[in-house]
Every structure is written in C-alpha cells, then in structure tokens.
Amino acid sequence: MTAPDFFAKKSRGERIVMITACDYPSAYYADQAGVDALLVGDSLAMTVLGHSSTIPLTLDEMIHHVRAVCRAQPNALVIADMPFLTYQGSQDQAVLNCGRLIKEGGAAAVKLEGGSHVAPLIRRVIQAGIPVMGHVGLQPQSVHATGGWRVQGRKPEAARTILEDARALQDAGVFGIVVEMVPVELAAVLTRSLYVPTIGIGAGVACDGQVQLFHDLIGMYPAFTPRHTRKYVDAGTMVTDALRAYAADVRGGAFPSEENTFHQPDLGDDASWSS
Ligand code: KIV
Numbered sequence: 001m002t003a004p005d006f007f008a009k010k011s012r013g014e015r016i017v018m019i020t021a022c023d024y025p026s027a028y029y030a031d032q033a034g035v036d037a038l039l040v041g042d043s044l045a046m047t048v049l050g051h052s053s054t055i056p057l058t059l060d061e062m063i064h065h066v067r068a069v070c071r072a073q074p075n076a077l078v079i080a081d082m083p084f085l086t087y088q089g090s091q092d093q094a095v096l097n098c099g100r101l102i103k104e105g106g107a108a109a110v111k112l113e114g115g116s117h118v119a120p121l122i123r124r125v126i127q128a129g130i131p132v133m134g135h136v137g138l139q140p141q142s143v144h145a146t147g148g149w150r151v152q153g154r155k156p157e158a159a160r161t162i163l164e165d166a167r168a169l170q171d172a173g174v175f176g177i178v179v180e181m182v183p184v185e186l187a188a189v190l191t192r193s194l195y196v197p198t199i200g201i202g203a204g205v206a207c208d209g210q211v212q213l214f215h216d217l218i219g220m221y222p223a224f225t226p227r228h229t230r231k232y233v234d235a236g237t238m239v240t241d242a243l244r245a246y247a248a249d250v251r252g253g254a255f256p257s258e259e260n261t262f263h264q265p266d267l268g269d270d271a272s273w274s275s
Pocket residue numbers: 020039040041042043044081178180201211213
C-alpha cells in the first residue's frame with residue numbers, strides 16, 4: 001500500500017481501513033488482519049503512555065514508537081503523526097521534523113492537524129518528498145482552544161469552515177484527510193466534493209474510509225470508551241482474567257508445573273557441588 005493507492009481506492013469505490021498501531025505487536029496483528037494503513041497516532045500518548053491528552057508527546061517518543069511499528073515490516077502504509085509543537089514553529093524546522101519520522105522512524109508518510117493555515121507547510125513537506133495526510137474536524141492537539149472533545153461543525157458556518165479547510169489541504173496535495181467527530185451530513189458533503197479520500201473517525205459511514213484506535217477496538221483502553229468506537233473483543237477483561245489465574249496458580253503452587261521445569265539429576269542427588 002502506498003500513498004497514491006489511496007486515490008485509486010477512492011476512484012474504485014473501495015473503503016480504506018486504517019487502525020492506529022504503536023508498537024511491534026499491534027502493528028503485526030493489524031497487518032495480519034489486512035488493514036490498508038497503520039497510523040502511529042499521537043493518541044498513543046493516552047492509550048500507551050497514560051497521559052490525559054495527546055499534548056505531552058515528544059518527537060523522540062514518537063520516533064521510538066514508529067520504529068517499533070516498522071519492525072513488524074507491515075504491508076500496510078505506515079503514517080506517523082506529528083506531535084504537538086513539532087510543526088507549529090518555523091517551516092524549516094517543521095520540514096526537518098517531518099523528515100525525522102521518515103528517515104529515523106521508517107514511516108512512509110506523516111499526518112498533521114489543521115486547516116488552511118497549515119496548507120503552505122504541507123506544500124513544503126510534500127516538495128521534500130514526504131506524503132502528507134491532513135486532519136480536520138476535532139483536532140485533539142487543540143482541545144484547550146476548542147473547548148474539549150466535542151463534535152465539530154454542527155453550525156452551517158463552522159461546517160463551511162471545515163469544508164474550506166479540507167479544500168485547502170486537498171489543493172496543498174495531501175493524499176488523504178482524517179475527518180474527526182463531525183456530523184455525518186458534513187462528512188458526506190466533504191466526501192462528495194473532494195477527490196482526496198476522507199478517513200472518518202466519529203464522522204459516520206459516509207467517508208471513503210475509517211480509522212479507529214487499536215486499543216478501543218480490542219477493549220484495552222480503560223480510561224474511557226468513545227461513542228464512535230466498537231469493542232470487537234474485550235481483551236482488557238480477558239487479560240485481567242488470565243493474569244488473575246496466573247497469580248492464583250503461583251500462590252497455590254500450581255505454576256510452574258512439571259512441563260515448565262528443567263532437570264539436571266546429577267545436581268540434585270547429594271548436592272555435593274554446593275559445598
Ligand atoms: O492520534 C490518533 O490516533 C489520531 C486518530 C484520532 C485519527 O489522530
């Protein structure tokens with residue numbers, strides 16, 4: 001899967017499947033499931049590192065996780081999120097920071113949040129040979145400014161701004177746009193009026209593809225479950241039950257058993273070697 005394949009999929013009417021991945025096992029299993037793209041999203045600040053928002057994540061931490069994802073050698077396209085304040089300063093620095101995710105991390109593309117105001121930067125990054133994915137609607141790095149984790153674009157004026165932002169990203173050359181937490185009616189207009197694929201999360205079924213957080217889909221994020229997700233397996237409960245059984249076995253002497261045990265009989269007879 002490559003960035004240009006996103007356009008081909010949209011033109012064939014094939015839905016694009018994207019999942020976040022933040023380490024070797026999540027990348028391995030998501031790729032085995034045949035997803036099209038793995039997003040090393042900055043949501044890993046919350047789902048993996050336990051922060052209450054995406055804001056504290058650093059570029060070095062992101063690179064560390066991108067490397068682990070790439071070690072799974074996935075067929076899926078690996079897209080790395082630009083953490084907060086790694087692209088809001090000078091454009092020169094932002095291009096270099098994007099480059100680190102590709103050169104040091106091994107990602108094939110980057111994603112950054114924002115509308116018209118990031119379009120000039122996106123042009124520069126693309127000129128450097130790095131495919132860019134946009135992100136409109138709810139932008140988690142701006143939750144302090146926008147007043148929390150709320151559905152965006154409910155009023156016609158706000159919806160128009162999101163449409164204009166998405167058009168600016170398309171004109172700048174992005175290969176896809178994440179559309180987060182907007183009414184399905186707005187997502188449908190975006191999807192119809194853009195030739196760039198829209199990848200929804202909390203944006204209903206009208207988008208060209210969907211992205212979900214790995215930890216939400218498998219029930220491994222205990223802090224909260226967003227309304228837009230579906231828990232396909234309650235791995236959190238399964239893991240807790242399994243580890244509870246392990247703890248009980250250790251306490252009761254049932255683990256390790258004979259099959260987990262190595263023997264060397266001549267060490268045990270009279271233990272003469274020990275004195
Ligand atoms: O960081 C992330 O996981 C994301 C998704 C919400 C699309 O950006």
